[in-house]
Amino acid sequence: MQLTHGIPLSIVATYVGVAGLSMASVFGAFKFLTLWRHVRLSRYKADKDAAAAQLASLRHALSASQALVREKEARVGSLEEDVGTAKKRLEEVARELELSRVQNQTLVDRGKSLATEVQWLNGETQRLNHDHAQTVELLQTRTAELKGAQAFLTKADHLSGADVIGMVEGLNSEIMQIAAFMAESFVSEEKMKRGVTSEEESDELRDARGQATEVLGTNMVELLRTFQHQDDPILIQIAFQACMCAYTHWIISSWYFEDPEIEHVLSEIFARVREAEEQAISGRWRALTRTYLHRMLGHEPDMSMYMVDAFVNVLITAGYQEKPAALQDRIMNDFAGRIRVILQAAQRLNRSIGEGVTSCDLEALYIAPSVPYDPTTMEDAFETTPKDKATTPEKVLCTTDLGLVRAEKVSGAVGEWQELVLLKPKVVLPSGLDDIVSGGE
Structure with missing residues (x-):
């Protein structure tokens, strides 16, 4: 079906045949068509403007989205770098933790060894203290005996x-x-x-x-x-x-x-x-x-x-x-x-x-x-x-x-x-x- 400025030809023919259009009628129809076209063009222009505005809005939104995407990409990149750094640090910490665990175990073993040594030393100290106390007591006894003997055996006179x-x-x-x-x-x-x-x-x-x-x-x-x-x-x-x-x-x-x-x-x-x-x-x-x-x-x-x-x-x-x-x-x-x-x-x-x-x-x-x-x-x-x-x-x-x-x-x-x-x-x-x-x- 052919269109005349967007109006189907059948409609135009029908319109002409039924009404028995004269030239005036034809002119009126033409004028109508012109008016319709104008309306159509106005509507088209409005749609176009709306579409253009929408397109501009979409482009703006797209630009904002792209900027956001770029920002997020940059952030993601930064986060990826941070993650990489964190992974490296985590690996370092893991290595340090393992080293600390090994050192801790070494220290625990050394502590147990020292505890055993301290216990032995405490025992030796107690034994030595006991021996020392006996020695001091014996020394005091001997000193008292010697003092007593000296007191009784000295012949020195003060006068x-x-x-x-x-x-x-x-x-x-x-x-x-x-x-x-x-x-x-x-x-x-x-x-x-x-x-x-x-x-x-x-x-x-x-x-x-x-x-x-x-x-x-x-x-x-x-x-x-x-x-x-x-x-x-x-x-x-x-x-x-x-x-x-x-x-x-x-x-x-x-x-x-x-x-x-x-x-x-x-x-x-x-x-x-x-x-x-x-x-x-x-x-x-x-x-x-x-x-x-x-x-x-x-x-x-x-x-x-x-x-x-x-x-x-x-x-x-x-x-x-x-x-x-x-x-x-x-x-x-x-x-x-x-x-x-x-x-x-x-x-x-x-x-x-x-x-x-x-x-x-x-x-x-x-x-x-x-x-x-x-x-x-x-x-x-x-x-x-x-x-x-x-x-x-x-x-x-x-x-x-x-x-x-x-x-x-x-x-x-x-x-x-x-x-x-x-x-x-x-x-x-x-x-x-x-x-x-x-x-x-």
């Missing part, structure tokens, strides 16, 4: 005999000075008078005389009671010296001042040790025992009142008219410092003789009242001893100066000692006071 002699002579000098000073202080007073008769004696006087007799002996107490002391203080001075010698001798020789029972026990023990053991052993036993006794005691007891009581007994026996308590107070107030000097010197001698000398035994030598005079071991304080040796020895009135004797155990013998008087004690004999007594009666 010589001459040193101790000087200390005793210094003590005697102090005793004489304070005795003379005190005697002068009391006899010049009106309260001192000749002794009273037995009927006039008070209980205080009898008690004082009894205690004075225990220290000075009967003969010296009788001289004190009957002598006129205001004329000469010598007898009171001698009595004071004798009292101080008696008490300082006790202090120097004592083991334990504060308990007579302990003193007796320790003296008995030392006597047996001294008799059975060698001098080095008994001397060190004495030194160590004295040392630890002083540490246990912790302080030096004040024995001033013992000596003050003795002075009071001498003064009351000699006729001093005063109550004992008042006399004690006065003596303590006026002479306490000098009395303590005497006591401290005696205590130093106790330590020096007891702890500082072990090669022998040094003992302060004191002669008790009524002991027969022996010029080989004593010295007459007034040098009035008869020269005739056949004369019966006088009996000692009292001791005014302490002496010093050295005794050393004979090695290998039991109860046998070599004794030597280093310093003779000075004693007062009745003959030495004859002129004094006859002049003071």
